[in-house]
Amino acid sequence: MTHKGSFKDYTKVCFFSMKTGLHSICQRKEREMSVHQNPNDMNAKYEFKNINKELVDWLERESLENNCRVEKKEWKSKYNSYVVYDYEPFCSDGFEINVTISSYDINYVNFLKFLFENKVKTIEFLKGCLTA
DSSP states (O other), X not given: OOOOSOHHHHHHHHHHHHHHTXXXXXXXXXXXXXXXXXXXXXXXXXXXXXXXXXXXXXXXXXXXXXXXXXXXXXXXXXXXXXXXXXXXXXXXXXXEEEEEEEESSHXXXXXXXXXXXXXXXXXXXXXXXXXX
16 A cells, blocks of 8 residues: 655644544554555565576566566676676677566565476486487
């Protein structure tokens, strides 16, 4: 819940309600304002480093399905630490892809991390089956 108006207006309402005996209404409004957070605040974050290029789209889809948001996606050069792009370069060889995911709850981020690790393990297992 967001308060529409300035803090000065809110304190005027509280002062008026204390004078007229409506103090409990003002206290309840204060509690509601402190309990509900801004929906743009993301508390839990995790950075997936050096992701395979083929898994980036999958990670973005899964993050949206699991109440997470992609905060940052960047391509870092493996050879020069100063070269960092926030878009896919023309030739993406020699770059590592890092994706930062955030959510309101750490459990969503942990679940996404679990899904990603299992997907990577499954791909490695299947590649091992092909070579055997």
